[in-house]
Amino acid sequence: MTTLVLCVDRANDIGRKTGLSTPVVGWEAVRSLVTDVGLADPEDSSVNCLLEALRVTRELRDDRESAEVAVISGSSESTVGADRAVSQQLDDLVERYDVESAVVVIDSAEDERLVPVVESRLRVDAVDRVVVRQAHDIESTYYLLKQFLADEELRSTVLVPVGVGLLLVPLLLVQFTPAVAMAGLAALLGAVFLYKGLAIDEVLSNAPEQARDALYSGQVSVVTYAVAAGLAIVGLFLGALSIRTLDVAGDEVLVPSLLFVYHSVPWLALAALTASAGRLLDELIGSESISTSYMNLPFGVIAIGLVVRGFAGFLLERQAELAHLVLLGRFELTPIQRLTMFIFAGIVISLVGVRISATVSDETLEEVVNGRNEG
Structure with a gap:
């Protein structure tokens, strides 16, 4: 042959x-x-x-x-x-x-x-x-372009946004200055690329099915997610309310941002804690074992919230936008003492979460669940 x-x-x-x-x-x-x-x-x-x-x-x-x-x-x-x-x-x-x-x-x-x-x-x-x-x-280069144009997903991801952006350029230039038009076009293309790069389209397409499955299966996280969303809205509202009546210069950004963070972080941390608690309960109910990451997540949320609020309070106190913290009605803390206390509390809570996650292992949870089933 x-x-x-x-x-x-x-x-x-x-x-x-x-x-x-x-x-x-x-x-x-x-x-x-x-x-x-x-x-x-x-x-x-x-x-x-x-x-x-x-x-x-x-x-x-x-x-x-x-x-x-x-x-x-x-x-x-x-x-x-x-x-x-x-x-x-x-x-x-x-x-x-x-x-x-x-x-x-x-x-x-x-x-x-x-x-x-x-x-x-x-x-x-x-x-x-x-x-x-x-x-x-x-x-x-020719072969690369040929392969690129033959890929339908790449064409829709790159060529379509670029084509829409080029079509918008004349309209933006007619209505706005060239700088504003270019800034708007760059922001639009950036949002499209992030939308595709982070697979937000896949998340949104799967969201209705996941929500329906969660409702039919009776997961606790459905309720806790709704509560968490409400708490997050409250936190954002209180943060915005704290800077609404603030009398600062028009170009001042740091102090309003710190006030927003200081007043919204507790509520946002509580929202994250509620959502993570619902996820933890779903894992406990639906399986005989649970990953240590789910056990450690609530403690991590609290620790991060304390640290962020501590730094925001320290900076605001140095700018005389926040009163000194008084403990038990008698002990007034300096800004450094206040920051140290919040950082120390965050580290302690984080270590407690790690310790509990290591102690309550998968084997221990299995024993508890099996004992409950036998009873």
């Missing part, structure tokens, strides 16, 4: 420049064809394609394999006619030679379109794409 090393020329550049008809079969015939094509047009990439076909044939023969080199090309001006001419030449080669498989050698993306035609008649073991070294960057 013979391996056919097939050099494919869909545009019939070889035939037009040399006046020869294809197929051209055999080592000496193809070797002579290289000279004819090179003399006709030394810059033609078909010369490299023919030389590569000869090189592959030599390597196969050096490995003691039966190999035959051949050149086929389209001999018609129309695309369909050229493909049919290639098909007929290929059928003649298969009929004349005892061919088992083929190695296809090509030098352009247009020639690569004939690979399925060859595959319909022979087993294709390899496709050898010849890229001239001087044109490697251009050719590689």
Whole structure:
């Protein structure tokens, strides 16, 4: 059985420049064809394609394999006619030679379109794409663009947002200044890329089904998530209310931001604690074991809330926007003492959570659940 090393020329550049008809079969015939094509047009990439076909044939023969080199090309001006001419030449080669498989050698993306035609008649073991070294960057860029445009998901992710943005540029420039138009366009494209990059579309598409499953299964987290959302809204409202009547300069940002954080963090931490508690209860009810991360999450939320509120209070107290903290009605703390107390409390609570998570292991929970079932 013979391996056919097939050099494919869909545009019939070889035939037009040399006046020869294809197929051209055999080592000496193809070797002579290289000279004819090179003399006709030394810059033609078909010369490299023919030389590569000869090189592959030599390597196969050096490995003691039966190999035959051949050149086929389209001999018609129309695309369909050229493909049919290639098909007929290929059928003649298969009929004349005892061919088992083929190695296809090509030098352009247009020639690569004939690979399925060859595959319909022979087993294709390899496709050898010849890229001239001087044109490697251009050719590689072409193939990358070709693969990119063939990917439907990439097209919808990149080309559609860019196209919408370019269509909006004239409208924005008519209504606003160039700076505002460019800023709005950049913000729009950034939001689209974040929307796709963070897979928000997948989250939103799965949200109704997940909510329906949670409602039907009677999960506690459904209620706790609703409560957490309410607490978060309260925290944001109180934070905004704290800076509403603040008399500061128009360009002052730090103090209002710190006030917002200071008044909203307790409620936001309580919202996160409620949501994590509901998730923890679902895990306890639905399984015989629970991950230590679920046990440690509530303590981590409280610790982070204390640390953030401590730093915000320290900075506000240094700016005289917050009164000194008084403990038990008698002990007035300095800003440093206040910050130290909150940081220390956060670290202690975090360590307590780690300790409890390590103590209440999966095996302990399984014993408790099994004992409850047996009782």
